[in-house]
Amino acid sequence: MAQDAYAVPLSEVAAVWPEALGRLVLPPCPYRGLQAFTAADAQAGVFVGREREVKRLRDMVKGQPLVVVTGPSGVGKSSLVAAGLQPALSADGWSVASFRPGVTPYESVARALLDLEHPGANHSLEQLDHRAQVLRKDGFWPVASRVALLTGKRLALIGDQFEEVLSASPDTEKALGFLQHLFPPPDTVQDANVRLVCTLRADFLPDLLELPHIGPRLQDRQLNVSPLDEAALTRVIVEPAQLAGVVFSPGLAEEIASEASKAAGSLPLLEFTLTELWPLQRERQITFDSYHGLGGVSGALNQHAEKAYHWLRHQLRLDEPRIRRALLSMIRARGGSSSAVRVTADRSYLGNDWYIAQLLADPDRRLVILGSDGPGTAEIAHEALIREWSRLSAWVEEDADFQQWLTMMEERARDGDVLSATRVAEAQRWLDERQPDIPHDVADLIELSSVVILEQQKTQQLLSESQELTEQLRERSAELEVRQRYLHESNVKLEEQAEILAQRNRDIEVKYTEIEMAREVLEERAEQLAVSMRFKSEFIANMSHKLRTPLNSLLLLAKLLTEDSEGNLSQKQLEFAQTILSTGRDILQLIKDVLDLSMAESGKMDVTATSAPLAQLAHSLEATFRPLTTEKKLAFTVRVASVLPDTLLIDEQRLLQAVRELLFNAVKFTESGSVELAVLPAGPDIPMAIREQLLEAGSLSRPDGELVAFSVTDTGIGIAADKLPVIFEAFTQADDMISRTYGGTGLGLSIAREVVRLLGGEIHAQSEPGRGSSFTIYLPLRPSKLPPRTFALAEAHDDVSALFPPRGPDASGPDRWGNLEQPAGKRPRSDIPFGGEKVLIVDDDIRHLFSITAVLEQCGLNVLYAENGREAIEVLQQQDDVAVALIDIVTPGADGLATITAIRDMPAFAGLAIIAVTATAMKSNREMAIESGASDCMVKSAIPDIVLPLLRRWIE
Numbered sequence: 001m002a003q004d005a006y007a008v009p010l011s012e013v014a015a016v017w018p019e020a021l022g023r024l025v026l027p028p029c030p031y032r033g034l035q036a037f038t039a040a041d042a043q044a045g046v047f048v049g050r051e052r053e054v055k056r057l058r059d060m061v062k063g064q065p066l067v068v069v070t071g072p073s074g075v076g077k078s079s080l081v082a083a084g085l086q087p088a089l090s091a092d093g094w095s096v097a098s099f100r101p102g103v104t105p106y107e108s109v110a111r112a113l114l115d116l117e118h119p120g121a122n123h124s125l126e127q128l129d130h131r132a133q134v135l136r137k138d139g140f141w142p143v144a145s146r147v148a149l150l151t152g153k154r155l156a157l158i159g160d161q162f163e164e165v166l167s168a169s170p171d172t173e174k175a176l177g178f179l180q181h182l183f184p185p186p187d188t189v190q191d192a193n194v195r196l197v198c199t200l201r202a203d204f205l206p207d208l209l210e211l212p213h214i215g216p217r218l219q220d221r222q223l224n225v226s227p228l229d230e231a232a233l234t235r236v237i238v239e240p241a242q243l244a245g246v247v248f249s250p251g252l253a254e255e256i257a258s259e260a261s262k263a264a265g266s267l268p269l270l271e272f273t274l275t276e277l278w279p280l281q282r283e284r285q286i287t288f289d290s291y292h293g294l295g296g297v298s299g300a301l302n303q304h305a306e307k308a309y310h311w312l313r314h315q316l317r318l319d320e321p322r323i324r325r326a327l328l329s330m331i332r333a334r335g336g337s338s339s340a341v342r343v344t345a346d347r348s349y350l351g352n353d354w355y356i357a358q359l360l361a362d363p364d365r366r367l368v369i370l371g372s373d374g375p376g377t378a379e380i381a382h383e384a385l386i387r388e389w390s391r392l393s394a395w396v397e398e399d400a401d402f403q404q405w406l407t408m409m410e411e412r413a414r415d416g417d418v419l420s421a422t423r424v425a426e427a428q429r430w431l432d433e434r435q436p437d438i439p440h441d442v443a444d445l446i447e448l449s450s451v452v453i454l455e456q457q458k459t460q461q462l463l464s465e466s467q468e469l470t471e472q473l474r475e476r477s478a479e480l481e482v483r484q485r486y487l488h489e490s491n492v493k494l495e496e497q498a499e500i501l502a503q504r505n506r507d508i509e510v511k512y513t514e515i516e517m518a519r520e521v522l523e524e525r526a527e528q529l530a531v532s533m534r535f536k537s538e539f540i541a542n543m544s545h546k547l548r549t550p551l552n553s554l555l556l557l558a559k560l561l562t563e564d565s566e567g568n569l570s571q572k573q574l575e576f577a578q579t580i581l582s583t584g585r586d587i588l589q590l591i592k593d594v595l596d597l598s599m600a601e602s603g604k605m606d607v608t609a610t611s612a613p614l615a616q617l618a619h620s621l622e623a624t625f626r627p628l629t630t631e632k633k634l635a636f637t638v639r640v641a642s643v644l645p646d647t648l649l650i651d652e653q654r655l656l657q658a659v660r661e662l663l664f665n666a667v668k669f670t671e672s673g674s675v676e677l678a679v680l681p682a683g684p685d686i687p688m689a690i691r692e693q694l695l696e697a698g699s700l701s702r703p704d705g706e707l708v709a710f711s712v713t714d715t716g717i718g719i720a721a722d723k724l725p726v727i728f729e730a731f732t733q734a735d736d737m738i739s740r741t742y743g744g745t746g747l748g749l750s751i752a753r754e755v756v757r758l759l760g761g762e763i764h765a766q767s768e769p770g771r772g773s774s775f776t777i778y779l780p781l782r783p784s785k786l787p788p789r790t791f792a793l794a795e796a797h798d799d800v801s802a803l804f805p806p807r808g809p810d811a812s813g814p815d816r817w818g819n820l821e822q823p824a825g826k827r828p829r830s831d832i833p834f835g836g837e838k839v840l841i842v843d844d845d846i847r848h849l850f851s852i853t854a855v856l857e858q859c860g861l862n863v864l865y866a867e868n869g870r871e872a873i874e875v876l877q878q879q880d881d882v883a884v885a886l887i888d889i890v891t892p893g894a895d896g897l898a899t900i901t902a903i904r905d906m907p908a909f910a911g912l913a914i915i916a917v918t919a920t921a922m923k924s925n926r927e928m929a930i931e932s933g934a935s936d937c938m939v940k941s942a943i944p945d946i947v948l949p950l951l952r953r954w955i956e
Contacts, residue, residue: 026279030240033275033366034268034301034382037076037083039090046240047083049232050076054084057223061089061156061197064221065141065190066183068162069199071225074384076267077199080225081158085197094195095119095153101164102344103410105178106132109140109157116155117147139181145191154193163204167332167341171411176211183217203339227266233257236267237274241286246278249287259297266297268384273300298388305389308365318356324395325437326356330368330380333396333403340386340396340403347376349439354378402434406442413441419449552940555584556851559944565858607758609783612652614640614679621659621677628667635674641681644708649783654755658763659710661752662775666714673715673772682707682778690762690778699760699780706781713774719767727765728753834860837883837955841865842872842899843917844888848940852886855944861951869899876909883955884913888940889929897932904933913954 030046037047057080060067069077086096099112110131114123135143148155159182165175182198184190200208202224209215228236234257238248248256260270273294280290294300312318329350333340347354357378360368367385370378386392396403409427412419419427427446431438438446483490561569561577569577622638629636659677666675686707694700694707719727728749753763756777767773839856843849844867853863864879866872869887876882885903889896900916903909916929916937926937935954938947 026281027244027246029275029278030244031271031274031278032079033272034384035369037079039083039087042083042087045243047079048239049228049236050080050084053080053223053225054088057081057085057197058088058092060221060223061085061195065195066217066221067195067197067223068218068221069197069223069225070202070205072202072227073387074266074268075225075227077201077225078160079267081160081197081199086156086158089156093154094156095151096156096158098158098160100160101162101178103164104132104414105165106135109159109182110135112157113144113147116153116157117151135181140196141184141190141194144194144196148191148193154195156195156197159196159198161201161341162198163201163341164343166204166207167339167407171408172211174411176214179208179211179214183214185213186216186219201341227261230254230257230261233260233266233270236270246281246284246286249285252286252288252291255288256291256297268382269297269301269388272304272382272384273297276300276304301384301388302390304365305367305385306391308360308367309391311365312356312359316359322353323356326350326353326360327380327392328395328399328403329353329437330357330378331386331396331403332407333400340383342380342383342386344377344379347378350378402430402437405430406438409442409445410439413439413445416445418452419445421453424449424453550847551584551587552848552851554851555581556855556944558584560854560858607651607654609649609651611647612650612655613647614644615646617648617652617656617659618677618679620656621663624660625663625667625675629675632667632671634667634670634672636676637674638677640679643681644679645781648708648779648781650779651759654759655710655777655779658752658755658759658777659712661748662710662712662777665748666712666716666773666775670714670716670772675715676711676713678709678711678713680709680711681781682709686778687764690764693762694760694778694780697757697760699783707778708781710777710779711774712776713772715772718769718771718773719765720769721767724765724767728763834952834955836860836862838862838864838879838881839951840872840875840879840882840885842867842869842885842887842896844868852947855947856951859948869896869902872899873902873906876903876906876912880908882912884915884951886915886917887934888917889925897928900929900932900934915950915954 030044032041041047057067057069069081071077082098086098089096095116097112097115099108101108107128110128111123114121114127114131131143144155144157165178182196209218234253237253237256241247256270256273260266260273273291273296276294277286277290280286280293282290295303309323312323313320329345330342331340332343345357350357357368357370359365361370361378367381368378369381380386386396405426424446427442428450431443431446435443558577558581562574562581564574618638618640622636626636663675663677686709691700691703691705694705695703700707749763756763756779759779760783761777761779764776764778765773766776839861841849841852841863843865849865853865856863864875864882866875872885872887876885887896887900889900896916900914903912903914913935914933916926916932916934917940918925918929918937929937936950938950
């Protein structure tokens with residue numbers, strides 16, 4: 001059987017069944033969000049708090065032809081005239097029409113007059129254009145009087161947001177003309193049946209008064225509207241809710257009113273907050289929790305707008321530039337968000353972004369109003385949104401220049417004014433940067449102006465060329481006469497000039513010869529300088545080795561004396577031996593420092609870039625200096641910034657050499673406190689002189705190149721400011737007292753600086769006496785390459801284990817390429833006893849032979865020796881149980897390398913352990929020794945704690 005179905009509103013069901021549904025159905029919201037109140041709201045009783053202003057405005061309209069309602073943005077001017085004045089005038093028998101000036105103010109007034117003349121009719125574009133032309137010609141008051149006469153009614157026109165007259169166009173002349181047509185002079189009598197009411201933001205009033213003859217027209221015709229006080233705001237909150245049967249928690253309405261009274265533009269913010277609160281009521285009551293959850297009056301609008309923005313960005317995946325463009329197309333600003341006004345944007349201008357305007361106009365978002373100026377138009381819901389939504393306000397500030405320019409261009413496009421060349425150049429810049437944001441009519445104007453200017457330029461060029469040709473013909477006629485007269489003189493001058501040129505050529509040849517001679521002299525001197533530098537480096541290197549050979553022997557013997565293995569030395573004799581050992585070490589260190597500095601200054605120090613792990617570098621340095629700081633009871637920290645890459649393209653050994661020097665000085669000159677090594681990205685506080693030096697040296701390719709800083713900071717004695725410039729000079733310390741107190745040669749920082757410069761970096765020092773020092777090494781974080789160097793030499797120190805990795809049956813153990821400055825190894829010689837094994841030493845230096853023999857025999861080895869290679873072979877043939885042979889690669893009679901090769905060629909000694917001994921720690925010496933057949937290689941200055949474990953490994 002068929003049954004009928006009926007749709008019944010839920011509110012009606014709730015009315016007849018209040019017990020069950022009355023509190024589940026929300027009554028209609030009496031608040032208007034960002035929208036202005038209307039006459040319907042006044043009739044419904046929800047527009048409250050402005051009764052006094054409505055009465056005063058009504059009285060002013062009766063006595064004045066023009067009334068301008070002014071006040072700050074957000075005080076409710078639009079609501080006052082729409083929901084307060086308009087119903088009152090309608091009740092008095094007035095016909096009322098409203099308009100907004102927009103960018104075409106004459107057309108807006110024309111439409112309002114046509115609405116009064118033909119209520120409810122659609123007006124054609126021809127009618128609008130004709131009425132606008134009449135307004136421009138005759139003015140507003142004669143045209144409005146004729147309409148009042150034709151309709152037989154009293155007419156009231158309400159012009160809302162009149163600041164658009166000033167903000168829509170930068171052309172003050174056009175704004176002045178329009179206002180003079182609308183605002184009657186104070187000494188004239190206007191038709192009593194016509195009234196004009198305008199609303200104007202107070203911040204635009206000074207601009208209005210600056211226009212000529214406008215100020216007197218506003219005299220006694222202003223109604224200044226101030227923000228509502230807390231009592232009135234409380235009424236605005238409570239009374240509309242009471243009409244719907246909804247109450248606020250006790251004290252909540254007063255708190256909301258108090259907060260709203262402190263906010264600029266409080267009324268739209270308050271209405272928006274109340275609108276947002278309405279659906280959060282529970283059992284017809286609005287609570288504190290709901291209010292605070294919205295962020296209060298100050299945060300509700302921004303929170304709502306941000307939700308809408310994030311909904312577009314993250315749920316609909318719309319790009320921020322599209323959202324920004326859509327919103328900014330509905331705003332025009334003269335100088336930032338504080339002066340911004342909303343304008344209508346056409347669908348054709350928004351293009352694909354019209355979709356965004358539709359989404360923002362959805363009832364759940366209500367940030368945009370569609371159709372406010374006809375179909376296919378959109379505008380921002382309220383100016384408070386521009387002010388209070390921090391994101392939109394920031395966009396407006398950023399876009400202020402473009403907005404101001406676009407406003408001017410739109411006005412020029414409407415009037416069809418061709419742009420000047422300067423304006424075209426400016427427009428072309430904006431067109432290149434913001435083409436999608438420029439309307440078609442503006443783009444067409446720019447193109448048309450460009451064509452017109454180009455044609456004008458061509459015409460002007462043709463005219464200039466014609467005038468120039470005429471002038472040239474006249475000048476040439478005169479020149480022909482002059483040339484005839486001066487022809488002879490010219491020939492004479494030419495002959496004189498030819499002679500002068502010939503003389504100059506001869507002078508040039510002489511100069512060229514002199515320059516060539518000078519160049520040859522410079523080349524010769526440069527070659528002499530290079531030879532001199534080479535001789536200097538070779539001399540220093542040779543002298544250092546000549547000095548170190550006897551010095552090492554002396555140190556070995558002194559070390560044996562200090563150990564007093566037989567126990568027959570007195571305490572005073574042991575102190576003498578220790579003094580000899582300490583002094584010898586200082587001399588050896590000085591020799592090494594001089595050689596280091598010499599090689600660095602002459603560019604002969606090898607730089608080999610590898611990927612050095614920063615964490616490993618830091619760990620190595622910490623392991624080296626932790627015992628020293630612990631012994632002195634200093635706090636020692638090592639920090640490596642996590643933002644740095646894992647590895648650094650650098651010569652690891654050279655970098656360690658420089659940082660060790662800085663850490664060594666920090667520990668030496670710090671008696672208490674702390675020492676810190678920090679590896680960090682160089683911050684903006686890096687001295688500009690450092691960057692300039694690195695740019696000049698080619699280490700940085702651009703001024704903002706990234707740098708890494710190795711900073712060593714201590715709390716030591718510090719350095720006076722006047723001494724900082726000289727501490728990096730060779731053989732220089734801050735003062736003589738430091739040298740006497742702490743020792744040292746004054747070469748360490750000089751060597752460190754030269755090494756760092758070879759690595760493409762620079763050292764910077766900061767210090768304060770008594771407070772400590774900070775030395776920072778700045779290096780390129782990602783160098784393309786290190787500075788090229790020739791003559792690949794190892795460090796001047798004998799410690800070159802990084803260049804010569806251990807070889808042999810057991811590659812672990814202490815570094816046998818150490819030097820006498822190194823502390824004793826973890827295994828003293830007494831822990832390495834031997835059982836009478838035979839060791840052959842081939843060396844012509846009796847001093848070295850004596851010292852090393854004493855050490856080896858003391859440890860239980862049987863030492864055989866030979867002065868040259870020939871004797872060495874004879875000894876081996878006679879003693880077939882030799883365990884290890886130590887052969888100096890430079891021996892008389894037969895070269896050491898040749899001796900090693902000859903021994904290896906003998907089948908009986910193919911398995912003999914042969915250790916090549918070299919006076920220098922050059923990488924090439926080791927390579928040649930290994931190629932000749934040596935089992936391993938060591939330097940002559942190696943300490944016993946290095947030599948003995950080495951012999952033990954090969955004997956075993």
